[in-house]
Amino acid sequence: MRRVAVGLLGLGTVGGGVARLLLGEADRIARRAGKRIELKGVLVRDRAKPRSVEGVSDLLTTDPHRLIDDPSIEVIIETIGGTDRALEWILAALSAGKHVVTANKAVLAEHGGLIFNEARRFGRAVAFEGAVGGGIPIIQALGVALAANEIRSISAILNGTCNFILTSMDQGGLTYSSALAEAQARGYAESDPTLDVDGTDTAHKLAILAQLAFGVNVTIDQIPRGGIDRLQAADVRYAAELGYTVKLLALARLSAAGLTLRVAPTLVRRGTPLAEVGGAFNAIRVFGDAVGETLFYGRGAGMLPTASAVVGDLIDVVVGRAELTSNILNLWSSDRGVPALRPARPDEVRSRYYLRFTIVDRPGVLARLAHVLGDHAISIASVIQHDPGENDGPGSPVPLVIMTHQATEAGVVAALDHIDTLDVVYAPSVRLGVEE
Amino acid sequence: MRRVAVGLLGLGTVGGGVARLLLGEADRIARRAGKRIELKGVLVRDRAKPRSVEGVSDLLTTDPHRLIDDPSIEVIIETIGGTDRALEWILAALSAGKHVVTANKAVLAEHGGLIFNEARRFGRAVAFEGAVGGGIPIIQALGVALAANEIRSISAILNGTCNFILTSMDQGGLTYSSALAEAQARGYAESDPTLDVDGTDTAHKLAILAQLAFGVNVTIDQIPRGGIDRLQAADVRYAAELGYTVKLLALARLSAAGLTLRVAPTLVRRGTPLAEVGGAFNAIRVFGDAVGETLFYGRGAGMLPTASAVVGDLIDVVVGRAELTSNILNLWSSDRGVPALRPARPDEVRSRYYLRFTIVDRPGVLARLAHVLGDHAISIASVIQHDPGENDGPGSPVPLVIMTHQATEAGVVAALDHIDTLDVVYAPSVRLGVEE
Numbered sequence: 109m110r111r112v113a114v115g116l117l118g119l120g121t122v123g124g125g126v127a128r129l130l131l132g133e134a135d136r137i138a139r140r141a142g143k144r145i146e147l148k149g150v151l152v153r154d155r156a157k158p159r160s161v162e163g164v165s166d167l168l169t170t171d172p173h174r175l176i177d178d179p180s181i182e183v184i185i186e187t188i189g190g191t192d193r194a195l196e197w198i199l200a201a202l203s204a205g206k207h208v209v210t211a212n213k214a215v216l217a218e219h220g221g222l223i224f225n226e227a228r229r230f231g232r233a234v235a236f237e238g239a240v241g242g243g244i245p246i247i248q249a250l251g252v253a254l255a256a257n258e259i260r261s262i263s264a265i266l267n268g269t270c271n272f273i274l275t276s277m278d279q280g281g282l283t284y285s286s287a288l289a290e291a292q293a294r295g296y297a298e299s300d301p302t303l304d305v306d307g308t309d310t311a312h313k314l315a316i317l318a319q320l321a322f323g324v325n326v327t328i329d330q331i332p333r334g335g336i337d338r339l340q341a342a343d344v345r346y347a348a349e350l351g352y353t354v355k356l357l358a359l360a361r362l363s364a365a366g367l368t369l370r371v372a373p374t375l376v377r378r379g380t381p382l383a384e385v386g387g388a389f390n391a392i393r394v395f396g397d398a399v400g401e402t403l404f405y406g407r408g409a410g411m412l413p414t415a416s417a418v419v420g421d422l423i424d425v426v427v428g429r430a431e432l433t434s435n436i437l438n439l440w441s442s443d444r445g446v447p448a449l450r451p452a453r454p455d456e457v458r459s460r461y462y463l464r465f466t467i468v469d470r471p472g473v474l475a476r477l478a479h480v481l482g483d484h485a486i487s488i489a490s491v492i493q494h495d496p497g498e499n500d501g502p503g504s505p506v507p508l509v510i511m512t513h514q515a516t517e518a519g520v521v522a523a524l525d526h527i528d529t530l531d532v533v534y535a536p537s538v539r540l541g542v543e544e
Numbered sequence: 545m546r547r548v549a550v551g552l553l554g555l556g557t558v559g560g561g562v563a564r565l566l567l568g569e570a571d572r573i574a575r576r577a578g579k580r581i582e583l584k585g586v587l588v589r590d591r592a593k594p595r596s597v598e599g600v601s602d603l604l605t606t607d608p609h610r611l612i613d614d615p616s617i618e619v620i621i622e623t624i625g626g627t628d629r630a631l632e633w634i635l636a637a638l639s640a641g642k643h644v645v646t647a648n649k650a651v652l653a654e655h656g657g658l659i660f661n662e663a664r665r666f667g668r669a670v671a672f673e674g675a676v677g678g679g680i681p682i683i684q685a686l687g688v689a690l691a692a693n694e695i696r697s698i699s700a701i702l703n704g705t706c707n708f709i710l711t712s713m714d715q716g717g718l719t720y721s722s723a724l725a726e727a728q729a730r731g732y733a734e735s736d737p738t739l740d741v742d743g744t745d746t747a748h749k750l751a752i753l754a755q756l757a758f759g760v761n762v763t764i765d766q767i768p769r770g771g772i773d774r775l776q777a778a779d780v781r782y783a784a785e786l787g788y789t790v791k792l793l794a795l796a797r798l799s800a801a802g803l804t805l806r807v808a809p810t811l812v813r814r815g816t817p818l819a820e821v822g823g824a825f826n827a828i829r830v831f832g833d834a835v836g837e838t839l840f841y842g843r844g845a846g847m848l849p850t851a852s853a854v855v856g857d858l859i860d861v862v863v864g865r866a867e868l869t870s871n872i873l874n875l876w877s878s879d880r881g882v883p884a885l886r887p888a889r890p891d892e893v894r895s896r897y898y899l900r901f902t903i904v905d906r907p908g909v910l911a912r913l914a915h916v917l918g919d920h921a922i923s924i925a926s927v928i929q930h931d932p933g934e935n936d937g938p939g940s941p942v943p944l945v946i947m948t949h950q951a952t953e954a955g956v957v958a959a960l961d962h963i964d965t966l967d968v969v970y971a972p973s974v975r976l977g978v979e980e
Contacts, residue, residue: 129692129834139882140691142872237689243835245681245689252688252865253673253681255576256565256855381841384820389837398565398852399679399842401825405817406838416834419692427872429688429865436578436863446575 109138112426113148115175117197118188119168122211122238123150124161125415126185131163137419141426149175151188176200183425185418186210195219202226202234207430209421211238211414217312217328220319220440228441233430235421240313241266243413244406245420246392250320251437257396259321262360263543266313268388268408269304270336270356272296274373275386277344278353284339296388306335307356307371314358317392318369320437321360323444326369330451333371343464343538346492346509347375350462353383357543365456367449375462375542381405382543455518460489460542462511463520465527466535469506473532477508480530484523486515505534511542545574548862549584551611551642553633554624555604558647558674559586560597561851562621567599573855577862585611587624612636619861621854622646631655638662638670643866645857647674647850653748653764656755656876664877669866671857676749677702679849680842681856682828686756687873693832695757698796699979702749704824704844705740706772706792708732710809711822713780714789720775732824742771743792743807750794753828754805756873757796759880762805766887769807779900779974782928782945783811786898789819793979801892803885811898811978817841818979891954896925896978898947899956901963902971905942909968913944916966920959922951941970947978 114130116123130137130147138144150167151174159165175181176197184201186208188194194215201208203226210216216223216239227234237247241264250259265271269291276287288305291297303309311328318324336356347354352375361368376383381403385391390408395401407413424430438444467473478488492509512520524537550566552559566573566583574580586603587610595601611617612633620637622644624630630651637644639662646652652659652675663670673683677700686695701707705727712723724741727733739745747764754760772792783790788811797804812819817839821827826844831837843849860866874880903909914924928945948956960973 125834133692133694136694137692140872243832244838245685248684248689249681252860253684253856254852255859256569256573256852258569258572379820381817381820384815384817396679396852398561398848398855400846400849402680402840402842404838404840407836410836412834413836416690416692416832419834420689423691424688427868429868432863432865432868436576 110143111146112143112183113146113181114183114185114422115149115151115178115181116147117151117172117175117184117186119150119152119159119161119164120187120189121411122414122418123187125411126187126418127161127164129412129415129419131161137423141423143426145422145426148178148181151175172197176204176206181206183207183209183422185422186212187418189214191215191218195223198223199226202230202232205230205232207233207425209235209418209425211236211418213239213309213312213316217315220316221325224440227434233425233434235425235430236316237421238414238417240316241390241392241404242406242408242410243416244390244392244404244408245417246317246404247320249394249404250317251433254394254396254399257398259394259396260362261395262317262321262358262392263382264314264317264358264392265355265382265385265390266310266358266392266408267304267356268390269297269301270310271385271390272388273305273336274344274354274356277339277341278348281341283341284336305337307333310356310358310371314360314369314371317358318360319439322362322367322449323446324367324449325440331369331371334373336373339373340538342507343462343540346464347462349492350375350490350511351378352376352542353378354540355382355385359543362449363452363456366452368452368457373540375540377544453518454521455516457517458514459517460512460514460544461520462540462542463509463524464538465508465510465533466505467508468532468534469504474508476530476532477527480526481512481523484519486519486523487513489513546579547582548579548619549582549617550619550621550858551585551587551614551617552583552621552623553587553608553611554622555586555588555595555597555600556623556625557847558850558854559623561847562623562854563597563600565851565855567597573859577859579862581858581862584614584617587611608633612640612642617642619643619645619858621858622648623854625650627651627654631659634659635662638666638668641666641668643669643861645671645854645861647672647854649675649745649748649752653751656752657761660876663870669861669870671861671866672752673857674850674853676752677826677828677840678842678844678846679852680826680828680840680844681853682753682840683756685830685840686753687869690830690832690835693834695830695832696798697831698753698757698794698828699818700750700753700794700828701791701818701821701826702746702794702828702844703740703792704826705733705737706746707821707826708824709741709772710780710790710792713777714784717777717781719777720772741773743769746792746794746807750796750805750807753794754796755875758798758803758885759882760803760885761876767805767807770809772809775809776974778943779898779976782900783898785928786811786926786947787814788812788978789814790976791818791821795979798885799888802888804888804893809976811976813980889954890957891952893953894950895953896948896950896980897956898976898978899945899960900974901944901946901969902941903944904968904970905940910944912966912968913963916962917948917959920955922955922959923949925949
């Protein structure tokens with residue numbers, strides 16, 4: 109059986125999983141790839157650090173060029189993450205004539221154009237199934253299996269840390285900070301969780317999905333994004349009362365008005381498949397014009413789930429399919445042969461909205477708010493206004509929750525701007541979109 | 545742009561969808577395939593019958609050999625279904641040097657060995673994404689994307705007709721026959737629904753999934769199968785009381801004991817993704833040793849969803865990937881290079897079980913049944929025994945529902961054989977497996 113030599117950059121969570129599969133399941137992988145895959149070297153920062161992967165210690169090097177410049181190595185697997193060194197080494201590997209497999213969403217979202225131009229120039233494949241949704245084969249689905257479709261929308265839970273926190277808030281009634289502490293204690297959140305909880309990680313992944321599904325080159329600065337870090341337990345509770353759960357969604361929607369992309373905590377109706385995605389799982393709902401609704405669910409992160417995607421990509425490269433896919437998809441290209449999609453404007457984007465106001469508890473206030481909403485063509489579907497607690501006297505602040513019918517984003521923003529200036533309103537209003 | 549001529553056999557539901565996509569979305573498909581796909585002819589039984597697909601009328605022929613023997617045609621798409629003529633024409637197309645795309649689960653499940661041997665002999669690809677799960681890309685997932693994994697289990701809802709009926713029974717409280725009538729009225733069940741409701745269709749699809757996931761050649765006679773046609777509304781209701789819903793599941797499970805395959809109405813715990821699959825949708829839960837739990841969800845049948853899979857396959861063939869996949873998967877081969885899996889025996893298969901007995905309403909009966917279960921090492925997790933209705937006197941038949949802890953299938957079968965002979969038992973007991 110022919111052999112294919114590969115080099116692995118990084119031996120962290122994902123890299124460790126890849127090494128474990130390549131060394132521990134070599135026979136299985138050889139059968140599936142038709143060639144024996146030989147892990148020839150692994151780039152690490154510190155060769156002396158103890159490693160849990162059996163058989164890896166003889167392969168370690170601290171010099172990336174020992175791998176990138178080795179002419180016998182045909183594929184470089186990049187699992188170091190981040191953008192600077194990863195970009196440098198990916199480009200060096202391509203220019204050395206190697207195929208690249210990466211699970212790095214940040215480097216693709218920020219430098220996809222450069223990477224894929226170089227891949228085309230040197231005639232090499234870049235495979236990246238592990239970059240979005242961990243082990244869930246969403247890149248294959250959008251790039252290959254659903255190729256007959258025009259994708260109309262994507263609604264996705266792409267960050268397991270956030271979903272774990274939101275599940276704890278929803279099912280356990282925890283506050284955001286207690287839920288985050290629990291996620292950290294259980295290893296689902298890093299000690300600095302900023303890029304997860306502020307929506308940056310989800311936006312990186314959405315930029316990649318948007319490239320595949322719609323052929324648009326967007327940087328994350330072009331994606332309006334909100335995180336879960338300012339979400340209040342009260343809103344999760346009211347959403348539940350209304351029959352919804354709150355999820356951090358990556359949303360892409362194609363309409364006559366154009367393409368809408370956003371990352372935001374969003375109400376999802378209970379009993380729909382996306383609402384039932386709990387804990388650290390990910391799911392991607394894709395609506396295609398032919399296939400209709402589909403959903404892809406699984407572990408969005410972790411050592412072996414992501415390694416499953418990376419080694420799957422490696423097999424795809426070794427079999428020869430990845431090169432064909434790379435050629436035909438022509439990703440991050442300035443030359444797509446189709447007109448670019450225009451972003452939809454806020455006056456063209458329609459959704460239902462969840463609104464929470466903090467108002468003075470006295471007669472006539474609901475009518476005043478309803479009047480402002482009506483002025484902006486926003487009609488009310490339901491209202492939650494509980495009796496004030498027994499310690500609250502008249503005139504104390506109480507929450508008022510309104511679920512609207514379909515309304516434009518522009519109208520809702522304008523109405524809330526107006527409402528927040530009223531003297532009967534105590535605090536800035538809260539607005540969340542609704543996914544049906 | 546180069547052209548690829550294709551011939552389509554059949555213009556029913558799936559064939560009509562394929563023709564509509566190929567004729568109506570030709571530019572999109574050319575972009576995704578890198579070549580213009582030219583639908584050169586369509587085999588129909590009756591050329592005079594009115595057709596709803598625009599532009600198809602000039603392409604019709606009643607002679608399959610006008611397509612199969614046309615040397616300019618490179619790919620034959622088979623959508624006629626059934627096994628006799630479909631097999632003949634698929635084999636003829638392969639021997640004429642054409643690739644084949646089919647959505648026909650029956651012909652693959654029953655004649656996969658013959659078809660793939662011929663495909664290998666003539667060096668051609670056979671692609672069949674549409675054969676299982678309609679538009680859900682489960683064949684790609686098992687054959688390509690999850691290739692790094694050893695698949696440990698599959699639990700799948702593969703028949704939309706059955707799932708629609710079960711959803712109506714569960715949520716609407718309908719009997720089986722009313723639910724079937726509603727499914728027929730809404731076009732989700734055929735006038736003769738036998739092959740759907742008796743589990744044959746699901747078993748065909750499971751045989752294909754088992755080939756892909758485990759490399760086993762099984763015919764449906766080797767798959768124990770039960771349908772939903774004898775399921776009683778009472779069991780759906782008691783399952784709901786216990787926190788479960790009933791689904792017709794295709795099950796494949798690999799354990800130290802061997803491989804278990806079966807099709808059976810099964811209790812699925814509410815709140816898990818599979819339990820929430822409603823109406824005519826399909827879903828396939830796949831557990832892989834690296835990726836862990838994944839789920840693939842979508843429309844399992846219908847004109848455009850299945851056509852999405854068929855045209856996706858066609859693009860895969862035209863790009864050149866399908867041939868590589870066919871070569872490496874080596875499906876339905878007698879020469880796999882790995883030992884065949886042995887079927888697990890009933891004394892090795894463990895599950896929880898839902899049991900319903902129809903017993904005499906008098907003291908001591910539960911104790912007698914519990915004693916027999918205990919003799920077979922079956923312990924009881926919970927019991928439902930309602931008070932008899934006010935019109936029922938002492939000694940009248942009442943249902944007794946028992947949920948067991950983990951037990952072997954052999955033990956449960958032996959215990960029920962014994963219990964059904966007792967004089968306090970009025971009717972044969974009901975046994976359903978439980979999927980956690």
